[in-house]
Amino acid sequence: MQRFSASQIYLFLVFMTSLAASTIFTTYSIYYVIELGLNPLQLVLIGTVLEITVLVFEGITGVVADTYSRRLSVIIAMFVLGSAFVLEGSIVWILHPASLLPAFGWLLISQMLYGIGWTFLSGADTAWIVDELEEEQAGRIFMRSKIFSLSASLLGIALSVGLSQVASNLPFLAGGVIYFVLGLILIRYMKETGFIRRERAPHSSAIRELGQTWVSGASILRHHPLLLLLTVVTLFSGAASEGYDRLWQVFLMNEIGFPEIGVSMAAGFGLISAATTLLGMLAVYMAGNIIDLQKERQVAAALFLLTSIRAGCIILVALAPDFYLAIGAVLLLGVVASVSEPIYTTWLNTKLPAQNRATLLSMISQSDALGQSAGGPAVGYIGSRISIRVSLLSAGFLLLPVIALYGRLLRKGSV
Incomplete structure (x- = not known):
């Protein structure tokens, strides 16, 4: 059997998961809004259920990855994610007068599965590759993996647009199948050599062992000021992203309106995603040559600047008087x-102790889920009661505390 290096397996994992995600999410709003008839509040509530599931299960699955096996956690994730998206794509076929649940009910179930699968993957994949490599190599592999991710996204965009022209649910089914196939490949080729499983104390149960791992991680997080600060950053960032991610496509469809450019709405979203991806690949390549990820002050300054631009772009989308200005802000925001993403991932992973890395990543991810599950419904409610434009504006303002915290890091030099 041919042996592949950990770097090759990780890049393949990133490529395939990005391909699946891009296939599913490029045209997902057409399926949700046109096929299933969801309103803005329902769109955000779907995300809220997802994030509450992540909030509940992140700690459990992160501890599993740190206690037993990060490889096992990643493989489990592939099959759970595949099941979630196959179910989601099948909803339009399940619905009939005798159906036990309406479309929205089935979507909530699929989102719960999606959340559980995501928690098995979140933190475990990056913890695994950092274990397999030297820490100083982490920045390079994360920047390189982003190029692979964006390249896969281009392929996924084309696949999503093509499939949605046939039926709007097919991208979900295709994405689910990709996850299943990836899981089978990882079973055969993914190895785990850098992870050292903890020795179980005599007469210690599995539940107690998991609990000890969690308590150890919580203690590190509580006594590490920078990690606590990053947890707060993740909280507000998650609250902002949930509202924007769920509503910007609906905003373009319902409040701005697509111009007559001779292509379908699915193709229009595909072109937007493709342009964002191509520009993102160029930007990541340039950033990799400009930013020294071993110099923490450069990293903090970059995150401060990028977050400021991100907030400005969301506000600009909300205030845009026409389609083309809104699209310009959407493209810049995507870049x-x-x-x-790779800058923040590198910074975070290199600051975490190897033994508790997956657990701590899960705890920080729980902060993101808390922000999204708390901020998302508020932003969605504003969209239903006032307008989606006001919802997006509020999402942009939620990033202001994040900018302030990065600024504080730079002023104090405690990076």
């Missing part, structure tokens, strides 16, 4: 997100 900023592409650059920010």
Whole structure:
């Protein structure tokens, strides 16, 4: 059997998961809004259920990854995610007069499965690759993986648009199948050599062992000021992203309106995603050559600047008087997100102790889920009661505390 390096497996994992996600989410709003008839509040509530599920299960699955196996956690994630999206894509076929649940009920179940699958993957994949490599190599692999992710997104965009022209649920089914296939490949080729499983104390049960791992991680988080600050950053960032991510496509469809450009709405969203991806690839490549990820002050300054631009772009989308200005802000926002992700991931992973890395990543991810589950419904309610434009404006303002916290880090030099 051919042996692949950990770096190759990680890049393949990133490529395939990005391909699946891009296939599913490029045209998902057409399925949700046009096929299933969801309103703005329901769109955000779907995300809220997802984030509450993540909030509940992140700690459990992160502890499993730190206690037993990060490889096992990643593989479980693939099959749970595949099941979630196959179910979601099948809803339109399940519905009939005798159906036990309406479309919205089935969507909530699929989102719960999605949340559970995501928690098995979240933190475990990056903790695994950092264990397999030297820490100083982490920045390089994360920047490189972002290029792979964006490349896969381009392929996924084309696949999503093509499938949605046939039926709006097919991208969900295709994405679910990709996750299943990836899970089977990882069973065969993914190895785990850097992770050292803890020795169980005599007469210690599995539940007690999991609890000890969680308590150890919580103690580290509580006594580490920078990690606590990053948890707060994640909280507000999650609250802002939930409202924007769920509503910007609906905003373009219902409040701004697509211009007559001779292509379908699905193709229009595909073109927007493709342009964002291409620009993001260029930006990530340039950032990798400009920013030294080993210099923490440079990293903090970059995150401060990128978050400021992100907030400004969301506010600009909300205030845009026409389609083209809104699209310009959407494109810039996508580029900023592409650059920010690997920088933040590198910074965070290199500051966490290896033994508790997955648990701590899960705890910080729980903060993101808390922000999204608390901020999302508020933003969605504003959209239903006033307008989606006002919802997006409020999402932009939620990033102001994040900018202030990064600014505080830079002023104090405690990075």
